[in-house]
Amino acid sequence: MTKISGLVITYNEAQHIRACLESLLQVCDEVIVVDSLSTDDTVAIATALGAKVYSQAFLxxxxxxxxxxxxxxxxxxxxxxxxxxxxxxxxxxxxxxxxVNSQYDTYEFRRKNLFHGKWIRCTTWYPDYVRRLFHREKVRFSEAQCHEKVESTAHTQLDSHIIHYSFTDYHDMLHKLNKYSTQYAADNSGTKKRVSVWSPALHGLFAFLKNYVIRGGILCGFDGFNISLLNALGSYFKYAKLLEKQRYSGAKP
Structure with a gap:
């Protein structure tokens, strides 16, 4: 079996890091942890498991x-x-x-997003393909502040799964929605991507219909509706904040 390096970035992940690293160690010959100056036991847990830990303020x-x-x-x-x-x-x-003989530079896995103790099999939360295994001399991550991905043109999808403990509750989802929409606006404010006053509403409406109707959120009860609604709000505010930056970033108080 070809040797593989595991890679995880962390900040105050003591709750999750042990299970993450233990799963990586079943297929990786080494595990690298880049820690953003955690104040909990993240580094101690990772070190005890044999990971090589490097400190770096978050970039x-x-x-x-x-x-x-x-x-x-x-x-x-x-x-x-x-x-x-x-x-x-x-x-x-x-x-x-x-x-060794792979024709691909990247492999995607299906991601099981767990919420309220159960696997959410509806909305865009499943199968939610993510690129996780890749050849580092051929591809790298995009430099986005959030929702970065491996930039690849020779990838393939596997039917196997990564388990994701994405959010603890609706409060956590709202907090991350606000964070990610702000980072999206920052990533795109310097590009030629222009948005109109209609863009936030149209993107938000499409996101809700896609999640609730097309991707079956209607079949997942209370969580299905709320996940669809919050995904729509996330899409709305990505474009609302980008429009705000484009229109008012130079405005004086």
């Missing part, structure tokens, strides 16, 4: 992960978020892969 999600690639010894890298872990079928798939 943004994409830049932070690219920074971590420099510490990886092997060309194939398996990157997880701290609140993710490999499911048994993903471990088995990775162990079977012939990475």
């Amino acid at each position: 943004g999600y994409g830049l932070q992960k690219n920074h971590g690639l420099a510490f990886c010894q092997h060309v194939w890298v398996l990157s997880l978020d701290a609140d993710e872990r490999l499911d048994a079928d993903a471990i088995a798939d990775i162990q079977r892969l012939d990475l």
Whole structure:
């Protein structure tokens, strides 16, 4: 089996980091943790499990992960978020892969997003493909502050799963919605991407219909409706905040 480096970026992830690293250690020959100056037991737990821990003030999600690639010894890298872990079928798939002769530079996994103790199988939360295993000499992460991804043109999808403990409750979802929409506006404010006054409402409406009707949120009860609504609000505020930056960033108080 080809040797693989595991990569995780962390900040105060003591609740999740043990399960994340233990799953990586089943398929990785080393695990690299880039920690953003945690104040809890994240570093102690990671070190005790044998991970190589490097401290780095947070640079943004994409830049932070690219920074971590420099510490990886092997060309194939398996990157997880701290609140993710490999499911048994993903471990088995990775162990079977012939990475030496692979025609791909990136592999995508299905992600099981868990919320309120259950697997949400509706809305855009499933199958929610994410790129996690890649050849670091051929591809890198985008430099986005949030929702970074491996930039690849030669990727393939696996049917196996990554388990994701995404949000603890609706308060947590709203907090992250606000954070991610702000980061999206910052990532795109310097580009030529222009939005109109209709963009936030249209994107928000489409996101709700896609999640609740097309992707089956209507079948998932109370959580299905709320996830659809919050996804719509996230889309609305991404474009509302970008429009705000484009119109008023130079305005004087």
